[in-house]
Amino acid sequence: MSGNSGQPRLRTGRRLNLVLWVAFSVFALLLIVVYGLLQNMLMRRQFHETAASTLITAGDEIIEILEDGYDAGSTVKRILEVSNRHGVGAYLLDERGASAFPELTDECFPEIAERLRGELEEKNRILFDNDSGDMSFGASVQTGSDTYYLYLTLPTVAINRYLGNFRWMSLLTGAFALVLAFVASGAVALLITKPVTEVTERAKELARGNYSLNFRKEYFCTEMTELSEALESARMEISKADGVQKELIANVSHDFKTPLTMIKAYASMIREISGEDKAKRDAHAQIIIDESDRLTALVGDLLDLSRLRAGMTESVRTVFNLSEEVYRIAGRFDYLAETGGYKVETLVDEDIYTLACRERIEQVLYNLIGNAVNYTGEDKRVRVKLYRKENGARFEVIDSGKGIPPEEVDTIWDRYYRSSGTHKRPVKGTGLGLSIVKSILLAQECPFGVISEVGKGSCFWVEFPPPEEEKEELPMERKKERKKERAKHE
Numbered sequence: 001m002s003g004n005s006g007q008p009r010l011r012t013g014r015r016l017n018l019v020l021w022v023a024f025s026v027f028a029l030l031l032i033v034v035y036g037l038l039q040n041m042l043m044r045r046q047f048h049e050t051a052a053s054t055l056i057t058a059g060d061e062i063i064e065i066l067e068d069g070y071d072a073g074s075t076v077k078r079i080l081e082v083s084n085r086h087g088v089g090a091y092l093l094d095e096r097g098a099s100a101f102p103e104l105t106d107e108c109f110p111e112i113a114e115r116l117r118g119e120l121e122e123k124n125r126i127l128f129d130n131d132s133g134d135m136s137f138g139a140s141v142q143t144g145s146d147t148y149y150l151y152l153t154l155p156t157v158a159i160n161r162y163l164g165n166f167r168w169m170s171l172l173t174g175a176f177a178l179v180l181a182f183v184a185s186g187a188v189a190l191l192i193t194k195p196v197t198e199v200t201e202r203a204k205e206l207a208r209g210n211y212s213l214n215f216r217k218e219y220f221c222t223e224m225t226e227l228s229e230a231l232e233s234a235r236m237e238i239s240k241a242d243g244v245q246k247e248l249i250a251n252v253s254h255d256f257k258t259p260l261t262m263i264k265a266y267a268s269m270i271r272e273i274s275g276e277d278k279a280k281r282d283a284h285a286q287i288i289i290d291e292s293d294r295l296t297a298l299v300g301d302l303l304d305l306s307r308l309r310a311g312m313t314e315s316v317r318t319v320f321n322l323s324e325e326v327y328r329i330a331g332r333f334d335y336l337a338e339t340g341g342y343k344v345e346t347l348v349d350e351d352i353y354t355l356a357c358r359e360r361i362e363q364v365l366y367n368l369i370g371n372a373v374n375y376t377g378e379d380k381r382v383r384v385k386l387y388r389k390e391n392g393a394r395f396e397v398i399d400s401g402k403g404i405p406p407e408e409v410d411t412i413w414d415r416y417y418r419s420s421g422t423h424k425r426p427v428k429g430t431g432l433g434l435s436i437v438k439s440i441l442l443a444q445e446c447p448f449g450v451i452s453e454v455g456k457g458s459c460f461w462v463e464f465p466p467p468e469e470e471k472e473e474l475p476m477e478r479k480k481e482r483k484k485e486r487a488k489h490e
Contacts, residue, residue, distance in 0.1 A: 020192060024185030032174045032181070040167060047163065048135075051154050052127055055137035058086040059125060059152055066092070066141045066150070076101055083152075091151040092141075100148060116140070116149040133160075195224045199231065206231075211239035256298070259291035266291075316357060317444075319467040322393060323352045326386045329365040333373060333382075341380050342373055348386040352393045354464040360440045361464075365395070367433035368460050372399040377457065395462045404452040412450060413438040 061082045065075060079101065083090040092101040095117065097110030108131065116138040119126050125139040130153060137152040202213050215232040219225045266284040273280070326348050336342035354361075372382045377400035385396040404412060413434050441448045441462060452458035 020189035028181030089153040375401040400457040403454040
C-alpha cells in the first residue's frame with residue numbers, strides 16, 4: 001500500500017462551467033450547421049420551383065399565342081414580348097429540328113427536337129435540364145396543319161452565382177454566429193455556475209468548522225435560493241448540534257469525574273482512616289456503592305440513548321392495559337409521600353388499551369413522572385392523567401413548578417437539558433430522561449409535547465394509538481388490587 005493510502009482521494013472531474021460552456025457551444029454549432037444546410041437546400045429548392053413556374057407560365061402564354069395562328073409579324077412580336085417579360089429564351093422548332101423562330105441554325109436543335117418528339121408522345125409538356133445546365137421547357141404545338149415544338153430555356157448561371165455567393169455569406173455568418181455563441185455560452189455558464197461555486201466555498205468553510213457564515217441569499221433562480229435556504233438551515237442545525245456536543249462532553253466529563261473522585265477519596269479514607277472503625281468503614285463503603293450505582297445508571301442511560309438514536313433496540317409492540325401500567329408506575333413514587341411529603345395524584349380512566357412496546361412505554365411514564373416530581377413547586381403536588389380520546393388515549397403529567405421559559409421550550413428534550421432555575425431533585429437522574437423519552441416516542445410514532453407557562457407549571461403530554469386487536473379481560477383479583485391502588489392515590 002502506498003504511504004498516502006490513508007488520505008481521502010479527491011474525485012477528479014471537469015468543472016461545471018467548462019461542461020456547460022462546451023455543451024452550449026456544441027449545441028450552438030450543431031444549430032448553426034443544421035440551419036445553414038437547411039437554408040441552402042431550401043433556397044436551391046425555392047429557386048428551382050420559381051424557375052419551373054416561370055417556364056410553365058411563359059410556355060402557356062406562348063402556346064396560347066401560337067394556337068391563335070402563326071403570323072411572321074405579329075406572332076413573333078408577341079412571343080418576344082412574353083419571353084422578355086419572363087426572362088426566358090424562346091425557340092420554335094419544326095419536326096426536323098430546324099428553327100422556325102428565331103431563324104437560327106444550331107447543331108443542338110435536331111437533338112433537342114428528337115428528344116422532345118420522344119418524350120412528348122406521352123406528355124403535353126416537359127421540364128428538363130439541357131446540356132449547358134439551363135432549365136428547359138418543351139411542348140408540342142399544332143399550328144394549322146404543321147406541328148412545332150416550343151422550346152424555352154431559363155439560364156441558371158446567375159442563379160448558381162447567387163447561390164454560391166449566398167453559400168459563402170452563410171459560412172461567414174455561421175462563423176460569426178459560432179464565435180458569438182462561444183462567448184455567450186461562456187458568459188451564461190459563468191453566470192449559472194457562479195452561485196454554485198460561491199455556495200461550494202461556503203460549504204467548505206462550514207466543513208472546516210466555521211459556523212458564523214450565512215448561506216441565505218437571493219439568487220437569480222429559485223432552485224439556488226432554495227438551496228441556500230436549506231444550507232442555512234443545515235448550518236444552524238450543525239451549529240446547534242456542535243454546541244450540544246460540546247455541552248454533552250462537558251456534562252458527561254463532569255458527571256463521570258464527580259463520582260470517580262468520590263469513589264477514589266472514600267476508598268483512600270477506608271484504607272488510611274476508617275479501616276478499623278466498622279461504622280465509618282460501612283458508611284464510606286456505602287458512599288462508594290452509591291456513586292458506583294450512579295455511574296452505572298449514567299452509563300446505562302448513555303448506552304440506551306445511543307441505541308435508541310441508532311435504531312438498534314428491538315421493540316415488540318403488543319396490546320396492553322395502559323391504565324394498569326400508569327397506576328403501577330405512579331405507585332413506584334409512593335415512598336416520596338413518606339420521605340419528602342410529595343403527593344402524586346392520579347386521574348385515570350379504566351381499561352384503556354394501546355398498541356406499543358410495553359417496556360419502552362414504562363420507561364417513558366417513569367421518566368415523565370420523575371421529571372415532574374423533580375421540578376414541581378412548593379406544594380410538592382404532581383397530577384397524572386390518562387383519558388380516552390377519539391383516536392386513542394392521552395397521558396398528561398402536570399407539575400406546579402416555575403414553568404419553562406418560551407425560549408427553552410424547544411430545548412427541553414435535548415440531552416442534559418437543565419432549566420435555568422435551581423431545584424431539589426428527590427428522584428435521582430442522569431439528565432438524559434427527556435431525551436430518552438423523545439427517542440422512544442419518535443420510534444413508537446406517538447405524538448408528544450409540553451404546555452408550559454412561567455410561574456404556572458408545566459404539562460407534559462403523550463398520545464397513544466388505539467389497539468388493533470381484542471383485549472383480554474383482567475382477572476377479578478387484579479381488578480380489586482388496582483382499585484385499591486387507585487383509592488390510595490386519590
